[in-house]
Amino acid sequence: MKSSKAQPAPGFSRAGRDVLLFTAATVLLLVGVAFALAGNEVFAAGVWIAVTVLGLAYSTVTIAVSLRHRRPSVDVIAWLALVGALLVKEPLAGAIIAVMLFTGGVLEARASARAKRELSALAARAPRIARREDPDGVHEIPVAEVAIGDRLLVGAGEIVPVDGRLLESTSFDESALSGEPMPVERPAGDDVRSGVVNAGRPARMTATETAARSAYTGVLRLVEQAQASTAPFVRLADRFALAFVPLTLAVSGLAWALSGDPVRAVAVLVVATPCPLLLAAPIAIMSGLSRASRHGVIIKGGAALEQLAAGRVLLFDKTGTLTRGRPTISEIITAGDADADELLRLSASLDQTSAHVLAAAIVTAARDRGLTLAPASGVEEQPGYGLLGTVDGHEVRLGKAAWILESPPPAWARRARRRAAIDGSLTVFAAVDGRQAGVFLLTDPLRPDAPRMLRALRNAGIQRTVLITGDRADIAESVGRIVGTDAVYADRDPAEKLAIVRDEQAAAATIMVGDGINDAPALAAAGVGVALAARGATASAEAADVVLTTDRIDGLADAIFIAHRSRRIARRAAGTGMALSAVAMALAAVGLLTPTVGAILQEGIDVAAIAMALTVLLPGRIHTVVLADADLAAAQRLYAQHTTLAPLIEQVRSVADALSDSAPDMERLRDLLDRLELELLPHERAEEEQLLPIIARALGGPDPTGAFSRTHAEIEHRVRRLRRCFDDIGDVPEPDELTELRAGLYGLHAIMRLHNAQEEENAFSLL
Structure with a gap:
């Protein structure tokens, strides 16, 4: 029954109470059976009456709580059945009903128990201390004492305690409030909200709000208000109460009126106790919870x-x-003939010493490309600008454009900043041995x-x-x-x-x-x-x-499939059980079932409904695709090659950019074409032969790999066409020939990017 409606005593959990009641009732029922088998009917009846009274008290409390909350409940049927069993001297039937009652309480307590929505993570992160500046220096004060107009110092890595206005420029990690993962540069005079983290140098600010009226406190209040407005869980049984209770009472009263025998009325009430609703539905739901947990x-x-x-x-x-939710390198643009991999290796070697989120992205990119990093020495952080150090005898600088670039900036730098502005990317510029070397573009992919x-x-x-x-x-x-x-x-x-x-x-x-x-x-x-x-x-x-x-969102689709199936089976089990109970009610109404036999029959119906509910645990439809071990190993090998070749895509565009009319870099184009023919095309052919059959087996359906085959063919066609075009051009290409080469390279770049996106979405995401 809806045992959650009765409030447990302080310090005694609902689950513990329900288990104790169920255990006591079951033990007493079995003790009564033992007395009956021994021929001591009086003692057996006494024990069963005690169990019945215990169940009657329990159901009385649950009904009272339901009335107080103005919620319908089928508990009244069980209450009437228990009272009727006592009045017609059928204590065994009453004891069986009581055990069923407590069984429902135990199962539902576990099925509907939801984790408390605590604010511990928010509260633990909330700023408690502020550093206020006054003529005597900097003093730590409770954040609640900050007044509007106070001058505050926020150190590197510290949380902004209250809303304010910056007196000095710095960068902030604002993901806690905006969700945006990239650090945001805030100039002096800009407003800054409480709860964000200073990701740059220490900065001073003027408080414009008190702690109680600041942004982070507002987030806390919003969560509390939203939680307070969430409706409570209503049992499946309660949804049928308004129709089921009057129907049961009508059938019971009609049986008594037509036969003149109150025992028939009690028998109807006993078999009408809606335990399939109270047991089968929670078990199906619990089974669904268990199955979902296996999918993360x-x-x-x-x-x-x-x-x-x-x-x-x-x-x-x-x-x-x-x-x-974290930045990754989308492109490396180098100055002149600088090597992108070498620039990345030197930069990542220096960034190993930094905990900055952008440094982590550069280090990760180098490791993904299989580059060997070297130790850095003499590392210095220039607050607000970047990082400086020595790697393999080279002085390396990483940071803002103003710290790296000459004035006016070169063409490659202007091109990089234009792309960054269009794509919403961040830029990290690099210099090696005092010479500007390139820039890393970072995005949240x-x-x-x-x-x-x-x-x-x-x-x-x-x-x-x-x-x-x-x-x-x-x-x-x-x-x-x-x-x-x-x-x-x-x-x-x-x-x-x-x-x-x-x-x-x-x-x-x-x-x-x-x-x-x-x-x-x-x-x-x-x-x-x-x-x-x-x-x-x-x-x-x-x-x-x-x-x-798990760090995958396709698990949500699995969870929804499981939820649909669990609810469907819960309703089917409950509906089948209630239909059988309706048949039993008809038999009891015409005198073919006594209360005790009816109670035992009702237990059998419950077992059948529970068995049906447990089918939720059997395999069903899910979204996740499981690859065979051999297919998984082959796909992982091809994915490693795919990752290694990813920089080649951006090299295609950078070579196209370098084909200027005044001084086209034809040697660089030759090297690119050699790499495309010797590295890229064999990889595409290997995917055609090995990866596409894996996708077909995993996804099924009509022609799931047709698009992949078409783009494989198009990539090879365009590479071959570029090679022919290059071979036909003389040592000094004409402007229209350069235009043809650039167009071919840009077209190849676009197709390769689209193809890689398709593969990552429909093939490698299966890993």
Whole structure:
């Protein structure tokens, strides 16, 4: 029964109470059976009466709680059956009903228990100390004592304690509030919000708000308000109470009236006790929770699973959800004839000493390319500018353009900054031995499995997808088009995200997916909040109903498939059980079942319904594709080659850029064509022979590899065409010949980028 409605005593958990009651009732029932078998009917009846009274007291409390909360309940049927069993002197039937009652309490307590949405992650991160400057120096004070107009010092790596205005320029990690992973440069005079992290040099600021009115405290309040508005879980049984209770009472009363025998009325009440609803449904839900956990999805209780199955609108944050949430190198542009791999090796060797998020991206890129890093010496950090040190006898500098470039900047640098502005990339410039050497462009890339996952979600019943982000509109629109969302909302702060979720929730059941503190209010307000928490526990994981423990979002599609199947089986098991109970009610009404036989028959119906509910544990439809060991090994080998050859794509464009009319670098073009023929084309052929059959076996369906074969052929055709064009050109190419070469290179670059994106989405994401 709905044991959660009765409040346990302080210090005694609901689960512990329900287990104790179930154990006591079962033991007493068996003790009574032992007395009966020994021929002591009086003692047996006494023990069974005690169990019945215990069940009667329990159901009385649950009914009283339901009435206080104005919720319908089928508990009244069990209460009447227990009272009737005592009145017609059928104590064994009453004891069996009581055991069923406590069994339902135990199972439902486990099925509907959801993790508490605590604010521990938010509270632990909230700034508590501020450093205030006055004529006597810098003093630490509680953040609650900061007044508007106070001058504060925020050190490197410290959290901004209150909203304020900068007196000095520096950069900030604002991901906690905006979700944007890239550090943001803030000049003097700019406003800065509490909760962001100083990612640059120490800076002074003037407080413009108190702690109670600052941005981070507002996020905390939004989460609390959203949690308070979340509706409680309602049992499947309660949804049928308004119709089922009157029907049962009518059949019971009619049986008594027509026969004049109250025992028949009690027998009807006994077999009408809706235990299939109370047992089968929670077991199916629990089984669904267990199955989801095997796929790296933690669903916090049966209510969340039911709401996940009911979801029709899916809302996404961008950063860390549809994108990786951390910057990666998208392109290396070098000055003159500098070697990109060598520049990356030297830069990564220097950046090994830095904990900066951009340094980590450069080091990771070097390791992905298999470059051997050297130790750096004499490393110095220039606050607000970059890093300086010596690697293999070379002086290496990394940082801002103003620290690296000469004035006016060269053409390659202007081209790089233009691309960065268009693509929303960050730039890290490099100099070697006092000479400007190149620039690294860094972006937050799209997750390769995101488009496939959104298509799978539509197959799972999602009717509308919405992207909500604090990032720039142009970047958000681009991501939304690639993954196929129905609507995009950009430049939104946590309060605006919360308002959008509430508007969508008013129209249809929602699922909100996010990653980060800024998403916590929206996650708490949605019908179901889903957090991607593979990189550690965050406030979003605390506020969410569903947590993806792996760094993949396609697990959400699996969770929705499992939720749909669990709910379907729960309803089928409950419906079948209730149909059998209805047949039993008819038999009891005409006198073919006594209360005791009816109670035993009801137990049999319960077992059948539970067995049906347990079929949730059997394999069912999921989105995840499992590769055979041999296929997995082959795909991983090809993916390693794919990663190694990725820089060759950007080399195609850089060579095209270098084909100027005045001094075309034909030797560099020759080297590129040699690499394309000796490295790229054999790899494409290996993919055609080995990877495409793996994809076909894994994905099935009509011709899943046709597009791959076509692009493989097109890449080879364009490489061959470029080679013929190059061989036909003399030592001094004409302008129209250079135009033809550039056009061919740019076209090849575009096709290669599209092909790689397709492979990562539809092939290598299966890994």
